[in-house]
Amino acid sequence: MHSCDVLIVGAGAAGLFCAGVAGQLGLKVLLVDHAAKVAEKIRISGGGRCNFTNRDLDPRAPHKHFLGENPQFCRSALSRYTAADFTALVQRHGIAFHEKHKGQLFGDRSSDDFIRMLLTECAAGGVTHWQPCAVHGVRHHPDAGYEVDTDRGPVHATRVVVATGGLSIPQIGASDFAWRLARQFGLRVVEPRPALVPLTFDGSHWAPYAQLAGLALPVRIATGLKKQRVAFDEDLLFTHRGLSGPAVLQISSYWQPGTPVRLDLAPGRDLGAALLTAKLQSRRLLVNELAGHVPARLAEAWVGQDPSWQRPVNESSDKALAALAARLSDWELCPTGTEGWRKAEVTAGGVDTRDLSSQTFESRQPGLHFIGEAVDVTGWLGGYNFQWAWSSGFACAQALAQARTPA
Numbered sequence: 001m002h003s004c005d006v007l008i009v010g011a012g013a014a015g016l017f018c019a020g021v022a023g024q025l026g027l028k029v030l031l032v033d034h035a036a037k038v039a040e041k042i043r044i045s046g047g048g049r050c051n052f053t054n055r056d057l058d059p060r061a062p063h064k065h066f067l068g069e070n071p072q073f074c075r076s077a078l079s080r081y082t083a084a085d086f087t088a089l090v091q092r093h094g095i096a097f098h099e100k101h102k103g104q105l106f107g108d109r110s111s112d113d114f115i116r117m118l119l120t121e122c123a124a125g126g127v128t129h130w131q132p133c134a135v136h137g138v139r140h141h142p143d144a145g146y147e148v149d150t151d152r153g154p155v156h157a158t159r160v161v162v163a164t165g166g167l168s169i170p171q172i173g174a175s176d177f178a179w180r181l182a183r184q185f186g187l188r189v190v191e192p193r194p195a196l197v198p199l200t201f202d203g204s205h206w207a208p209y210a211q212l213a214g215l216a217l218p219v220r221i222a223t224g225l226k227k228q229r230v231a232f233d234e235d236l237l238f239t240h241r242g243l244s245g246p247a248v249l250q251i252s253s254y255w256q257p258g259t260p261v262r263l264d265l266a267p268g269r270d271l272g273a274a275l276l277t278a279k280l281q282s283r284r285l286l287v288n289e290l291a292g293h294v295p296a297r298l299a300e301a302w303v304g305q306d307p308s309w310q311r312p313v314n315e316s317s318d319k320a321l322a323a324l325a326a327r328l329s330d331w332e333l334c335p336t337g338t339e340g341w342r343k344a345e346v347t348a349g350g351v352d353t354r355d356l357s358s359q360t361f362e363s364r365q366p367g368l369h370f371i372g373e374a375v376d377v378t379g380w381l382g383g384y385n386f387q388w389a390w391s392s393g394f395a396c397a398q399a400l401a402q403a404r405t406p407a
């Protein structure tokens, strides 16, 4: 039987990083993953360039960029291994990178650079890596650690780290392994749901906007409920079935089914005042005036919704102009759902942080740890989810080394 100090299940961002750090701290690490290819999610991330962290992350205020039942849970790990720490590692490996907007750091070349870096770190730590290799049963013997059935035979491990991520993009190996195992050992799980995901709308209600598919514009988007309103200033993308783009992906993590979202399609502008001024100075069609403030395709689709908006601006009533401005700057609409796991970038929910230590990531089940996306911590779009994977993996690895029983 293969024997190790630590069995890490899942060779994605969190698992690979944790394995490398733990190995370099002297632990005998076995890393297994059931997928044929290593770290597919890193490969497809950031449009193939991997948005590996975010400079704006403030570990002292994790609630600003992370959600979950208890966003303060991630404070300790994010403070102990920061965006600057991971960036320094990237620099040590000679990987060129650049900052896009809002603190997002991307590789210059390809996500493969980051996978190679993580594998090099694992090799430096003498990590044994079995892939593809599925994990079946996990049993705990109170005085003898864990016995785990794998495709390559049984494994004995003093501790087990679960880094199997969430359910998004099932076609590249996502599974609910972490939550099944958590429940097997009596741990609580916050119901997982797709996050950072496009929103869909009722087909017949969406028909007037379907013609806008492909249009992108900067907007302000907010949750519909006045209480605890969350808002983002980001780009919106119209699609055939609904809305996407960074604005919608961000708000989707906060959206509750059955509630509306609110959109300002001309953020930072007083459209009502601008149209009233135009009324005094212009005889152009309202659609042409509007096209000075929002994209022409959007202006056309909007005025098409009401005959009172299809006149020259000087012949339009103040009420009609005010209604048009209000409809553009406070457009309330009710999504019917999301595009689901197939299109979600991450999973919200996961192993309940009440059952985990924020210092060691050990659960109430002794010797069983959970890290990365499997935990009920979800970051904003923009590199926050990878930073969570690195920080939780690092903190866990440190704890594993400290907990090691002397030989």
Ligand code: FDA
Binding pocket: 009, 010, 011, 012, 013, 014, 015, 032, 033, 034, 035, 038, 039, 040, 041, 042, 044, 045, 046, 047, 050, 051, 052, 053, 133, 134, 135, 163, 164, 165, 166, 168, 169, 172, 173, 174, 175, 176, 177, 344, 345, 346, 371, 372, 373, 374, 382, 383, 384, 385, 386, 387, 389
């Ligand atoms: P991750 O999903 O990386 O790894 C889990 C591993 O466990 C996988 O290799 C899987 O095969 C394995 N596994 C699952 N079940 C198993 C089982 N039963 N047995 C054995 N192995 C099992 N984030 C970010 O910060 N910046 C970005 O640019 C992007 N871009 C992006 C694009 C797209 C399209 C997606 C879908 C996601 C992103 N993300 C992102 C999110 C980011 O990829 C994600 O949060 C991290 O990869 C999570 O790291 P984990 O290691 O927790 O899971």
